[in-house]
Amino acid sequence: MPYTLTPHPILQAPMAGGATTPELVAAVSNAGGLGSLAGVMLSPEKLREEIRKIRTLTDRPFSVNLFVLKPVAVAQAELEAAMERLQPIRAELGLPPGKAPVKFSEDFEAQLEVLLEEKPPVVSFHFDLLPARQVERLHQAGCKVIGTATHVAEAMAWQEAGADYLCAQGAEAGGHRGTFIGPFEHAMTGILALLPQVVEAVKIPVIAAGGIMDGRGIAAALLLGASAVQMGTAFLTCPEAGIHPLFKQALLQTKGDPTVVTRTFSGRPARALRNAFIERMQPYEAQVPPYPIQNALTAEIRQAAAKAGRLEFMSLWAGQAACLCRSLPAALLVETLVQETHEALYRLEGALHA
Ligand SMILES: Cc1cc2nc3c(=O)[nH]c(=O)nc-3n(C[C@H](O)[C@H](O)[C@H](O)COP(=O)(O)O)c2cc1C
Known part of the structure; x- marks a missing residue:
């Protein structure tokens, strides 16, 4: 056609x-x-x-x-556990303890x-x-x-x-x-x-x-x-x-296929350049709440990381042929x-x- x-x-x-x-x-x-x-x-x-x-x-x-x-709901305990898991990374970025988002x-x-x-x-x-x-x-x-x-x-x-x-x-x-x-x-x-x-x-x-x-x-x-x-x-x-300019630079320097499919950033599988955030959250891959909940919970981390130029905590979505x-x-x-x-x-x- x-x-x-x-x-x-x-x-x-x-x-x-x-x-x-x-x-x-x-x-x-x-x-x-x-x-x-x-x-x-x-x-x-x-x-x-x-x-x-x-x-x-x-x-x-x-x-x-x-x-x-579609609207999704999350139990309070699951939400708190998800926020708790992100706390060490928030602290590294100088962010205060996370609060439940007003909207997901x-x-x-x-x-x-x-x-x-x-x-x-x-x-x-x-x-x-x-x-x-x-x-x-x-x-x-x-x-x-x-x-x-x-x-x-x-x-x-x-x-x-x-x-x-x-x-x-x-x-x-x-x-x-x-x-x-x-x-x-x-x-x-x-x-x-x-x-x-x-x-x-x-x-x-x-x-x-x-x-x-x-x-x-x-x-x-x-x-x-x-x-x-x-x-x-x-x-x-x-x-x-x-x-982010650093993300552009990373893409232009990519060799081979450094991507991985991960739920850790957003709660839904997505392909990204592997970084420290993904590696540190990998053990919780199955526990992460679904999209858009996890996405909302990581929003401040991603923004703060971009502001500080910390590529290791940004979501770097990219395909397998990024090189x-x-x-x-x-x-x-x-x-x-x-x-x-x-x-x-x-x-x-x-x-x-x-
Ligand atoms: C950074 C990035 C963000 C994306 N966001 C969306 C999106 O908002 N909506 C959408 O339909 N697809 C989105 N995609 C997926 C693309 O539509 C498409 O499937 C993908 O880019 C094709 O693979 P490639 O990146 O290897 O060209 C995104 C892809 C990338 C790389």
Whole structure:
């Protein structure tokens, strides 16, 4: 199935935590890709403001992403135990003993209403399935809908719910696992194996995500039946990306694959560069309360660590091919990716006729 959202079949992944600034989103869209704003951590007011800012920077299509979140409850004893476990790290950062957060996350329903009012051309969802009636409301507002899946049953569920595009997230991907049917350990299929399965199972166009860093990866994904690719880590080292300079530096110095999938930061499995926080919290991996509770409990630690330049306590979400990061302005990165894809496909043609 064709991909018709933008001239180039390249989506810059939504990346929560400040990476996807309006400047990054607009630069990618202006270069002919699809820039995506991560909305999950933004209050409804801030979400509206950033969407409007993007509109001042580009008249091209762009996308806004949310996590589909359902209310969760936690027992007081579990909450206290979780706060207690974080205490030594808080102390090391000079933070006072933690207090229970006033709220664990932004209000998903209120964020969704902002999307329905602001009507970004494309909206995408992570973490869970949006009910068909909500997909229909977004369609009526004129938005195209992308759903994230990590295996075939999830892909079919999104198709059934009415999604226009499916983002297949391979195990290599940086950030949170999108798994919502079954345990995440059963959905750790690499993109090379996952993509053809999903492409065969659904009729809607499939966007490949996970470990794609250059034109070789894009060409491979297109040959496996993807209609487009979604790249996250590759855009983290663009000057427009809003991550900590030390995180950028760490990505550019990465060798091999120093990533690990961990629940310790947020309560939901996510791939990150291994650091001291993960190693010290590893023994409690199974006890950590679910997202968004643990995420809220570690928020002050992550902020204080960023302020103090303590990389060892920041959440450094990144994919398995982070060592291929380059420091290029977003527009030049998109242009380079397109050029490299042409070259990769040309080389393939040559190999066939050698
Ligand atoms: C720093 C970071 C933050 C992310 N945050 C989000 C997010 O807010 N929403 C989302 O749908 N995906 C998020 N992802 C996952 C991406 O959509 C995508 O699956 C992933 O970046 C693809 O793998 P790659 O990083 O190897 O390119 C994030 C990824 C990274 C690296």
